[in-house]
Amino acid sequence: MMTNYRTTPKNQIYHRIEIGGIASKAELLDSSGLTSSTLSRLLDEMLEQRLLTVSGRGQSSGGRKPILYSLNASYGYMFGLEISRFYSALGLFDMQMNPMSFTRWRMDEAMTPPVFAAHVAATIRTLLKDHQLEASQVLGIGIGAVGPLDREAGRILKPLHYPAPGWHDLPICTLIGEHCGLPAYLDNGANTALLGERWAMRRAQPQHMLYVHAGVGLRSAMMSHGQLVHGSIDREGAIGQMIIQLGGPRLQESGNYGALEAFASIQALEKQARLQARMGRSHLTSAYLVGPDEITFDLLMRALAQEDAAVRELFLQAAACFGIGLANLINIFHPEQVILGGTLVNAWEPFYTSSIETAIHNTYHYPDYRPSFSKGELREDAVATGAALMVRELALH
Known part of the structure; x- marks a missing residue:
């Protein structure tokens, strides 16, 4: 089922109260642009629906003390589900987006879609029991998944x-909905991560944001004027096909030659390290008693921890290429906030700092234009949090 992020007056009121925790009608009038009668009607509706509660009265400026409104945390509850290649995560949230529970698990060869859905359903039952909640109190489950997707049909393509096998052309919303007895909504994980991170920065209210995830592959999402940018098709991994070297190598048989993913991804690092080992240019095979094809990202991380100079150089070269890709995106989109996430970004701090240095060095109009960089506020919880936010937004329409 396709998610809808259209802003409505009810959304605006709800989010304005959320920013400050409480708000008076006068404060809402100043920020919403609504007429007094329209605002009063909407506030009455939201009180009747139990979306809002009255939290007492504020300070008087000469007349009656103003009524203060706050969000009703117990109006309903949402689950946010992340589906990724390395691990998946499930979070339970109230309407104030307080994370009541969070759990994550590894994705392995046994985690086929039926096994996965059964695991999610069993975990949901356990969490509801732990918090003494009924399924009828849950508004739905949002899913942030690795693409490509058909969001409208609720399918992973x-x-x-x-x-594990079985994840191609999968009606994930139907599968999860049938197992869990809840309405399910789908978007790609990069988009839900950006939704989550923007919510975490809600007091600053950034309007133009870029999120880039570097792990097994590369994924990205963009936000303009506070709204996610959706293309005509969902291809969150297309950033990995950005060509940064004409006639360069390619990672997959179907990928572009000289694409970013061939230089700056976990797969690219493993492929380069294995190639060097086969050519006798690496000591990893003798140091760790493995064959070239047994060199994995985990082994490279062990070598980094031992301050291996050759592996360090491999990561720094990947960071430089990643920084070039970031600069290309920044020069096209001009975001005010750039958030970097993913296993590769978080694995080794010099990768993160070096890629930013390269991006800044190649940003047009720098230093007059200075985007802010961060790893975000929610980090590994961003995808599931944003997925739960999808459900809450739909409840406000």
Whole structure:
């Protein structure tokens, strides 16, 4: 089922109260642009629906003390589900987006879609019991998944590198909905991560944001004027096909030659390290008693921890390429906030700092134009949090 992020007056009121925790009618009039009668009607509706509660009265400026409104945290509850290649996560949230529970698990060869859905359903039952909630109090489950997707049909299409079979052309919303007895909504994980991070920065209210996830593959999402940018098709991994070297190598048989993913991804690092080992240019095979094809990202991380100079150089080269890709996106989109996430970004701090330095060095009009960089506020919880936010937004329409 397709998600809808259209802003309505009810959304605006709800989010304005959320920013400050409480708000008076006068404060809402100043920020909403609504007429007094329209605002009064909407506030009455939201009180009747139990979306809002009255939290007492504020300070008087000469007349009656103003009524203060706050969000009703117990109006309903949402689950946010992240589906990724390495691990998946499930969070339970109230209407104030307080994370009541969070759990994550590894994705392995046994985690086929039926097994996955049964695990999610069993976890949901456990969490509801732990918090003494009924399924009828849950508004739905939002899903942030690795693409490509058909959001409108609620399907995962042809994802790469899942360890278990069965994930191609999968009606994930139907599957999860049938197992869990809840309405399910789908978007790609990069988009839900950006939704989550923007919510975490709600007091600053950034309007133009870029999110880039670097892990097994590369994924990205953009936000303009506070709204997610959706293309005519969902291809969150298309950033990985950005060509940064004409005639360069390619990672997959179907990928572009010289594409960013061939230089700056976990797969690219493993492929380069294995190639060096086969050519006798690496000591990893003898140091760790493995064959070239047994060199994994985990092994490279062990070598980094031992301050291996050759592996360090491999990561720094990948960071430089990643920074070039970031600069290309920044020069096209001009975001005010750039959030970087993913296993590769978080694995080694010099990768993160070096990629930012390269991006800044190649940003047009720098230093007059200075985007802010961060790893975000929610980090590994961003995808599931944003997925739960999808459900809450739909409840406000």
